[in-house]
Amino acid sequence: MRNLLFTLLISLLLAPCSLLPAQSLVSNGQREIVFRSVNVIPMDQERVLENQTVVVKNGRITGLGKEGSVKFSNNALVVDAKGKYLTPGWAEIHAHVPPIDDIEPMKEVLMLYLVNGITTIRGMLGHPRHLELRSKINSGEILGPHFYATGPSFNGQTVKTPERGAEMVREQKAAGYDFLKLHPGLTNATFPAIAKTAHEVGIPFVGHVSFNVGVWRAIEAEYSSIDHLDGFIEAIVPRSDTLAEQETGLFGSWIAYRADESQIPKLVKGLRDKHIRVVPTQALAERWLSPLPADAFASAPEFKYMKPQEVTNWINSKNSYNNNPKFSKEHAEKLIQIRRKLIYECQKNGVDILLGSDAPQVLNVPGFSIHHEMKYMVDAGLTPYETLRTGTVNVASYLKKSDWGTIKTGNVSDLVLLNGNPLKDITQTRNIEGVMIGTNWLPKEYIQAELKKLEKK
Numbered sequence: 212m213r214n215l216l217f218t219l220l221i222s223l224l225l226a227p228c229s230l231l232p233a234q235s236l237v238s239n240g241q242r243e244i245v246f247r248s249v250n251v252i253p254m255d256q257e258r259v260l261e262n263q264t265v266v267v268k269n270g271r272i273t274g275l276g277k278e279g280s281v282k283f284s285n286n287a288l289v290v291d292a293k294g295k296y297l298t299p300g301w302a303e304i305h306a307h308v309p310p311i312d313d314i315e316p317m318k319e320v321l322m323l324y325l326v327n328g329i330t331t332i333r334g335m336l337g338h339p340r341h342l343e344l345r346s347k348i349n350s351g352e353i354l355g356p357h358f359y360a361t362g363p364s365f366n367g368q369t370v371k372t373p374e375r376g377a378e379m380v381r382e383q384k385a386a387g388y389d390f391l392k393l394h395p396g397l398t399n400a401t402f403p404a405i406a407k408t409a410h411e412v413g414i415p416f417v418g419h420v421s422f423n424v425g426v427w428r429a430i431e432a433e434y435s436s437i438d439h440l441d442g443f444i445e446a447i448v449p450r451s452d453t454l455a456e457q458e459t460g461l462f463g464s465w466i467a468y469r470a471d472e473s474q475i476p477k478l479v480k481g482l483r484d485k486h487i488r489v490v491p492t493q494a495l496a497e498r499w500l501s502p503l504p505a506d507a508f509a510s511a512p513e514f515k516y517m518k519p520q521e522v523t524n525w526i527n528s529k530n531s532y533n534n535n536p537k538f539s540k541e542h543a544e545k546l547i548q549i550r551r552k553l554i555y556e557c558q559k560n561g562v563d564i565l566l567g568s569d570a571p572q573v574l575n576v577p578g579f580s581i582h583h584e585m586k587y588m589v590d591a592g593l594t595p596y597e598t599l600r601t602g603t604v605n606v607a608s609y610l611k612k613s614d615w616g617t618i619k620t621g622n623v624s625d626l627v628l629l630n631g632n633p634l635k636d637i638t639q640t641r642n643i644e645g646v647m648i649g650t651n652w653l654p655k656e657y658i659q660a661e662l663k664k665l666e667k668k
Contacts, residue, residue, distance in 0.1 A: 236354070237288060237652040243268045244624075244652050245283045249292035251275070252634060253618040254299055254603050257596040259634065265297060267624040270649040275620050288652070295644055296632050299616055300330025300625035301602035303356075303581050304609075305438050305490050305567030310338035310363075314353075317344055319665055320577050321355030323516060326658040327578030328640065330356050330625035330648050331606060331615075333567075335392055335418065335438070337362040342387055354651060357625075359610070361417065362388035365405055367396020373404035380408040390417050390435065397421040399428070406432040417490075422456040430481045436488040436565060436609075439495065443553055444546075447474040464500050465537045467546035475556050482562045488609055490567040491554050493587040498529075498574040502543035505529040513579040515666045517571065525573045551591035558593050565609060566602030582641045595637040624649065 237244070244267045251260040264281040266274030274281040303324060309316045317340075324332055334341055341360040347353040362383035363369070370376040376397075383391060391409055393402075393416055402424045409416045415435030420426050426442030437443075444463025445451040447470045451459060459466050482489060498508055505526045514522045532538060557564055568584040570577040581602070588598040607616030614622045626647040631639035646653040653661075 236657050237654070243273070243283050243287035244647070245287045245289045246292045246297055246626075246628065247289055248278050248294075249290075249628070250294075250296045250632070251618055252296055252298040252599075252632075254599065255617050255619070257594075257634065259296070259632065263297075265618070265626075267626075267647065270624055272618065272620055272622050272624050275618065290628070290645070290652075290654075292628060292644075294630075296629045296639075297618065298599065298627050298629060298633065299603045299618055300356075300627050300646065300648065301328050301581060301599075301640075302331040302333075302566055302606040303329045303568065303570070303578075303602075304333045304436070304565040304606060305335050305492050305569045306332035306577065307336055307569070307571055308332075308334045308341060308344070308358075310336050310341070312338075312340055314340060314344055314347075317341075318353060318355070320571070321348075321353070321358075322661055323576070323578040323665060324356050325354070325578075325646060325648060326643075326653065326661055327581060328627035328643055328646055329578055329581055330627075330646070331359070331610075332356045333359040333361065333390065333417075335361055335569075336364060337383075337388060337392060339386070351649075354648070356648065359389040361390040361392035362386065364392055364394045365397065365416075366394035367398070367421075370397060370401045370405065373401050376401045376405040377408040380405055380414065381412060384412045384414045388414070390415050392416075393418040393421070393434075395419050395421050398423050402428070403432070422459070425452075426478070427481070430485050430487060433485050434487050436490050437482075438490040438567065439492045439569070440489065440550055440553055443478060444470060444549065446478050447471055447549075460537065461500065462496065462546075464532075464543070464546050467549050468542040470545075470549045472549070472552065475553060476560070478553075479556050479560045479562055482557065483560060486563075488563045488565050488605075489554075489557050490565045491550070491588070492567055492569040492584070493550060493554060493591065494568040494570075494575055494580045494584040495572055496550055497547060497587050497590075498583070499572075500532060500543060501547055502540040504533060508574050511574070511576070513576040516576055516579075516662070518667050521571070528573045551587075554588065555592035558597055563605050563609065564588075564593075564601045565605055566598075582638070585637050585640055589637045595634050598637055599633060599640075 246265040251263045262278045264278050266283045345358045348355045348358050417436045418438050420429045420442035426446045444467045448466045568580040570580040585598050603616040624647050628644040630642040633639040644655050
């Protein structure tokens with residue numbers, strides 16, 4: 212009997228253990244993590260590999276194959292993923308991390324992204340402390356998504372002369388930022404100096420298109436990505452060049468009803484020919500600039516992760532838009548529809564779309580807003596698979612990361628485990644069972660505990 216008990220004890224100690232009951236983050240280091248009986252969405256094409264075993268070790272996918280055909284060590288940590296779906300982690304390419312001196316609030320925002328399955332972000336309003344943050348994420352000192360940093364804003368206030376614009380480009384390149392962030396207010400004198408110097412020193416520029424520059428000069432200057440569809444409406448509205456900026460509204464909201472859709476193919480061709488990526492941030496438009504009243508969004512459950520005053524400010528911004536004398540429900544609806552048309556035509560005609568929602572921004576909570584964004588992309592006519600590509604395969608190509616964005620042996624282990632199939636229902640991206648970022652596995656219980664800590668009210 213004693214020998215039998217000893218044998219049973221040894222077998223239990225050596226047997227793989229399930230991670231699903233774990234309430235703490237698990238860092239595997241050199242130890243394997245195994246997803247068993249899982250349905251894999253590899254993202255190399257629109258397909259599901261059913262009943263697979265996926266083995267992860269030291270931040271890489273080391274094994275992938277039919278259940279029972281893949282070997283793993285006796286001390287591996289095993290996730291029973293039967294009936295669940297494994298997909299590559301997503302990107303938020305228009306994210307915001309607080310541009311402040313204190314890193315602690317930044318860590319809270321990073322966690323909001325991460326627990327929502329976002330394993331890569333591009334911060335869009337830079338600060339010198341972001342360079343330190345990026346370094347600490349890369350070293351593992353801070354848990355967060357892979358972080359790409361833009362520098363402090365280029366706008367009408369920070370760039371008064373072409374010389375200053377060129378100087379800022381060189382400063383930010385030397386500091387080590389990944390991208391330059393362009394905001395409104397640049398002119399036909401300052402913008403060319405910024406673009407020319409950026410190309411000379413080899414740093415891409417992204418973001419807004421200033422009204423006085425216009426989308427055609429932006430395309431010719433080869434933006435790396437144009438965000439918000441900024442300047443697109445003005446480009447397809449007849450005689451928009453005769454208007455003052457305040458007459459057109461944010462992202463052309465006051466004039467979109469006059470858009471000439473026959474001009475869209477020309478715009479899309481220009482973007483495609485210059486290989487300019489587009490980050491729609493449609494969630495910002497569908498929420499802030501929609502015909503819906505503020506009440507339609509006021510009770511969003513994710514608002515509990517924002518400070519009450521910030522939520523109040525968002526509601527006030529929405530009310531201010533809806534109460535503007537230039538606002539009408541019909542014109543707002545036309546704005547949303549024409550933006551959806553632009554997104555669809557970009558997808559259909561070979562313009563790479565990158566997933567981004569602009570959070571935290573009006574009515575958009577970090578992490579949660581990317582799920583809204585994916586739903587709005589499907590509403591615009593993209594298939595769920597095409598939508599998922601915008602946050603995986605397209606981003607990997609954009610960032611020149613050949614081992615990202617798909618699930619295959621040798622690729623990085625940035626993964627999301629879902630309880631439902633997002634290829635059939637894009638809202639299943641919200642149904643997260645766990646997130647894998649590099650060597651760290653965040654099971655559902657850990658995610659829920661972290662979210663509880665982040666509640667503001």
